[in-house]
Amino acid sequence: MxxxxxxxxxxxxxxxxxxxxxxxxxxxxxxxxxxxxxxxxxxxxxxxxxxxxxxxxxxxxxxxxxxxxxxxxxxxxxxxxxxxxxxxxxxxxxxxxxxxxxxxxxxxxxxxxxGCWPQGMIAGLKPLILAGLLPADYPVTVNGISGYSGGGKSMIADYEAAGASANVFGPYALGFAHKHLPEMTRYSGLSDAPLFTPSVGNYYKGMLTMVPLRLGQLARVPTGAEIHAALADHFAGQNNGFVEVAPLSDLQRSDDLDPQALNDTNRLRLHVFANDKRAQAVLIAVYDNLGKGxxxxxxxxxxxxxxxxxxxxxxx
CATH class of the missing domain: 3.40.50.720 (NAD(P)-binding Rossmann-like Domain)
Structure with a gap:
């Protein structure tokens, strides 16, 4: 039919x-x-x-x-x-x-x-809250960068008119009342809205979101391996899903952390980086803001x- x-x-x-x-x-x-x-x-x-x-x-x-x-x-x-x-x-x-x-x-x-911005942070945080590794009232901050196509027709026109002179990195939504906050809060499982500071870059599409985690304040501090395992387990059973979890590594930098790396695909790749001695970690998601986003x-x-x-x- x-x-x-x-x-x-x-x-x-x-x-x-x-x-x-x-x-x-x-x-x-x-x-x-x-x-x-x-x-x-x-x-x-x-x-x-x-x-x-x-x-x-x-x-x-x-x-x-x-x-x-x-x-x-x-x-x-x-x-x-x-x-x-x-x-x-x-x-x-x-x-x-x-x-x-x-x-x-x-x-x-x-x-x-x-929305494009919420998916990366939801993919990273919801499994950790469901697994009990983070409490719902954990004070979350989210930041990242997106291609200018994420801003719609007016932003596309502004950037393309400016060409090479356009702002290379432009934080915005600095009144902390971005329209994506309600869905970010509800579907991640948080009890309070995150502090969200998005940015736009001088390229057309592709995005990267980051959620830093200061874990030392928790009653039980999860390790980087536990955080990674919770994410891997959460997405392992998805039928033909497009979310993948990158291997846990202690790299200081990676070419995979390019906001344009998954352009023209429907994939979303999650990365976990952690320092257990400092009780710190960061969740990074890479995807196409016009594709999966x-x-x-x-x-x-x-x-x-x-x-x-x-x-x-x-x-x-």
Missing amino acids: VARVFIDGEAGTTGLQIRERLAARRDIELLSIPDELRKDTSARADYLNKADVAILCLPDDAAKESVALIENDTTRVIDASSAYRVADGWTYGFAEMDSGQEERIRNAKRVTNP ASGAAVQNLNLLLGVDQSTSLAA
């Missing part, structure tokens, strides 16, 4: 990448609204209601409008905005997050695609909704 898929907002960065990944699929009929009707509410409602799955690649308010336009109980939705990330009735679309999440997505009517995750979730192998159309 061929599934009808409508990408509402297919002209944007995420929408274009989703369409590119799905273009050769024979099990999917891509419904495409004519350019002149993209802002026509009645036309959009028609496409949304005749689709088996609608993928929303829109700003938050527009995504909410699209959901409100769906009048049937058959159209399933994947929303790539942040409008429903922590909303009741929506399933969080990070399949590898825990052992039951893949099945929850398969059975969902409404799936909210994760956006369009790749949406296609993975679509595959789960359609009941096909979740790796279909995705480069590992």
Whole structure:
């Protein structure tokens, strides 16, 4: 059976990448609204209601409008905005997050695609909290760097206009109220929001997140080997999942810690570095902010909704 898929907002960065990944699929009929009707509410409602799955690649308010336009109980939705990330009735679309999440997505009517920044920290922290190695009230800090495509059309335009003179490394969200904080808190299992300081670099895509851990304050201090084992065990049982855990090493530096290392794939690689004598560690995640961080995750979730192998159309 061929599934009808409508990408509402297919002209944007995420929408274009989703369409590119799905273009050769024979099990999917891509419904495409004519350019002149993209802002026509009645036309959009028609496409949304005749689709088996609608993928929303829109700003938050527009995504909410699209959901409100769906009048049937058959159209399933994947929303790539942040409008429903922590909303009741929506399933969080990070399949590898825990052992039951893949099945929850398969059975969902409404799936909210994760933000790019949260996935790396959730992948690193949630298994440690579930394993009892870190308490839910642990004071977490998160930082990292992403390609400028993560900032959307306006940031892409600014960076490409500036060229070589653009800021090489630019911290932002310095009011500490980034819109990803609610999902970072809820799905990692933390009781309080982390201190989050993201940065953007002068390159197009690819990201690296870091969660430093000062372990000496804990009643029981886990070793680096225990932290690594908890992560490896958590992701070992994932069916065709895309999260991998790099071998534990005492390297001082590694070429693998390149935010662009996994570009054009749907993989997310976790690294653990630790100094047991100092009771310190750092969790580092590398992935493509437009792949696993956006369009790749949406296609993975679509595959789960359609009941096909979740790796279909995705480069590992």
